[in-house]
Structure formats: C-alpha cells, structure tokens
Amino acid sequence: MIINNIEVFVCCPGRNFVTVKVTTSEGVYGVGDATVNGREQAVVALLEEHVIPCLIGRNAHDIEDIWQYLYRGVYWRKGPINMAATAAIDMALWDIKGKVAGLPVYQLLGGKSRKGVGLYAHANGEDIEQTLDNAQKHAAAGFKAIRLQSAVPGLDVTYGVLGDKKDYFEMQGNRPLPPEETWSTQKYFNMIVELFDRARSRLGNEIQLVHDVHSRLTPIESARLGKLLEPYNLMFLEDASMAENQDNYKLIRQHTTTPLAIGETYNTIWDCKDLIQNQLIDYIRVAATHAGGITALRRITDFAAMFNVKLAPHGAPDLSPICFAAHMHLNTWAPNFGVQEFVGFGDQDLPQIFPHNTEIVDGMAYISDAPGLGVEFDEEAAKAFPYKRSYLPISRLEDGTMWNW
Structure with a gap:
C-alpha cells in the first residue's frame, strides 16, 4: 500500500479550506484537512515544497511512523503550520486504513x-x-x-x-x-x-x-x-x-x-x-x-x-x-x-x-x-470556488492598544 501521489487543493465556498488527498498504488485514497485560517497558503507551501516529496514511496499503513517522521524528523517542531500539514496527512492515512479494512475509523x-x-x-x-x-x-x-x-x-x-x-x-x-x-x-x-x-x-x-x-x-x-x-x-x-x-x-x-x-x-x-x-x-x-x-x-x-x-x-x-x-x-x-x-x-x-x-x-x-472517515472531496465542485486571500479580525482596546482577538 505505497503512497504514490499527494495533492493539495484550496477552495473558498464562503471560507477557505485546504484539503489534502493521498492516493496509493492500489488506487485507494484518503482525505485530510489542513486549513489554518488566514495562513492557508503557508500550509500549502509547506506541504508541496517540504512534506510531500518526503512521503512518496512510503507505506500508507505506517501511520505512526509517518507521524513521528513529520514531528520528530524535523528540527523545527510544533507550530500551527507544521502541525496542520501533519494533521492532514494523518487524517488521510486513517481514511485509507479504514477503507482498506472496510471499517469506520472509530472501529x-x-x-x-x-x-x-x-x-x-x-x-x-x-x-x-x-x-x-x-x-x-x-x-x-x-x-x-x-x-x-x-x-x-x-x-x-x-x-x-x-x-x-x-x-x-x-x-x-x-x-x-x-x-x-x-x-x-x-x-x-x-x-x-x-x-x-x-x-x-x-x-x-x-x-x-x-x-x-x-x-x-x-x-x-x-x-x-x-x-x-x-x-x-x-x-x-x-x-x-x-x-x-x-x-x-x-x-x-x-x-x-x-x-x-x-x-x-x-x-x-x-x-x-x-x-x-x-x-x-x-x-x-x-x-x-x-x-x-x-x-x-x-x-x-x-x-x-x-x-x-x-x-x-x-x-x-x-x-x-x-x-x-x-x-x-x-x-x-x-x-x-x-x-x-x-x-x-x-x-x-x-x-x-x-x-x-x-x-x-x-x-x-x-x-x-x-469505511474510513465517511466524507469525500469533490474536486470538480471545488473548482467553482477559488481561493480568496482573507483574514480574521484583530482587536484593540478603546485607547488603541493591541489586544487579543
């Protein structure tokens, strides 16, 4: 069950979503969510430039080892961008494992x-x-x-x-x-x-x-x-x-x-x-x-x-x-x-x-x-909703001091 392709999609049906699709040599695929609101393209760049090249050819069933590889195998651990990229791959691999087993992930x-x-x-x-x-x-x-x-x-x-x-x-x-x-x-x-x-x-x-x-x-x-x-x-x-x-x-x-x-x-x-x-x-x-x-x-x-x-x-x-x-x-x-x-x-x-x-x-x-996560991703439908740069608000006190949003 070898990973032979990983794709990243960004769409904006009202809000931006970053979706990862992992496909295996047997044609089984899984999907994951990598969205970080207001920093979507940062996750896309990390996935496409640094994560995906390291995962092609690996066994999709090795969820734990791949998770450790993405966490321990980098010097710059943690952080929202890194962990969202790791999360999307992880979800997709659980989705694949469930589909191969013929069982929902909770089982x-x-x-x-x-x-x-x-x-x-x-x-x-x-x-x-x-x-x-x-x-x-x-x-x-x-x-x-x-x-x-x-x-x-x-x-x-x-x-x-x-x-x-x-x-x-x-x-x-x-x-x-x-x-x-x-x-x-x-x-x-x-x-x-x-x-x-x-x-x-x-x-x-x-x-x-x-x-x-x-x-x-x-x-x-x-x-x-x-x-x-x-x-x-x-x-x-x-x-x-x-x-x-x-x-x-x-x-x-x-x-x-x-x-x-x-x-x-x-x-x-x-x-x-x-x-x-x-x-x-x-x-x-x-x-x-x-x-x-x-x-x-x-x-x-x-x-x-x-x-x-x-x-x-x-x-x-x-x-x-x-x-x-x-x-x-x-x-x-x-x-x-x-x-x-x-x-x-x-x-x-x-x-x-x-x-x-x-x-x-x-x-x-x-x-x-x-089987798997029980949710799919329609690539064609997503094309009608292209990415739009957007941000969450920021907050200030009444005197102008920056505050927590």
Missing part, C-alpha cells in the same frame, strides 16, 4: 463508547433578546447545550455576533486585510450577568449553557467573571484568558467553581500538559486539524482522561467537514468525551464539495458506518 480506534455525539449550538444576537430568541430556536430543535454570545452595548462589533452577515460561512472571502475591532472589558461586564440571568429564566435549568470569552480578559478578570456566573451553572466558560503562561489558570481556578475550557489554538500535547495534569481545566478543546491529526488528538484524549478532563473539540467553520468527521470518530470512541461544538455545514455549496452522511437529530450527531 479502528477501539469501537463505540456511545450511541451518538452530543453537540452544542451557537446562539448569537445583536442584543440579549435576539440571542435568547435564537437560543430558544435551538432548544426547540432538540439541542441540550447552547453557547450564548450577545453584542456588547457601546461596541460596534462583538465577537460571535454576525452583524449583517447571514451566517459564519460568509465571514471569510471579503477581508483582503484584517479588519480591526474595539474591545472594552468594562462594557462587557455591564451586560454579561444579565444575559445569563435572563437565559436561565427563559430556557430553564435543563439546557446546558456555554459562553466564549475568546481570551479577552486578564486572569483576575476571568476569575471575577467565573464567580459572577456560578449561580447560572454553566457547562463551561471557554477561553476565559490566554494561557501561554499556563499558571494563569491557577489564579482563575482558585476563585471560581465555574468549569473552564480551552485549547482551540493549541498544536501539541505540550501546550496543554500542565493545564490538564494540574486539573486547571475541565474540557480540552483542541482541533484535530491544528493539533496533529487523529494520532495526536487520541494521545491528548487519553492523557486528559487520567485527570478528569473531557474532550470538547473546536468546531469553528474554518475547519472543514473532513475535520468534523475526524472529530466524530474520536468523539464516538473517547470514553471521556464531553461535547462537540457545532455551527452547521453552511449552505448547499459545502455539502456539495464535501459529501458526507452525518445525521443531526435532536442535538445529537450520528456518524455513518462508511
């Missing part, structure tokens, strides 16, 4: 730990009322966990609120340079408790509530927020503060019992090692695409289980349905799975390019038993 990981995968939906609004109206729609559709994000009065733009965009998949493709957004912690604190107080009144106590701070707060501010939100029994508070200094979460943890989640920008187990083993977080949110693929995320999952930390993979719309499928197989297997973020699959363009058979019923996702 190769050890089989099912659950019948379906619990999802949390996003409820966003230009004010609290609109956020809660959208949350009620998700609850009526059967979702048992919902993330709440409302615009902050006094700020022109707030993270998680779409403004005049129809949905997440329109946010990319129209940003030739990074847009700038303004942040005010004080204005945020003026509204956040009211959001969750009214949410509990309207949604009751059965719906699990999530909120994403998106690293806007300092650790002591996050500690204050966690304490303020304790009466509303959140499922978790996501990305309360940056944790490049992982000791930041010691400060937050000692002040609040609100569960904490972090990890969507992490690229290796080393980024979250201290957070997990010191039990400073409750959910780890790494994404397969950005943290080295299925092979690496399985290791993080097992390590987290030792310290009562649950898996809650990142599910942003800049991760393609291939990554979502990888998460679904990991979530179906992982004994310490918590919840999967879910923002939908966009309009008909995305399912046309990435055909799959995942079912969403009453807030639960059910992976198909198709």
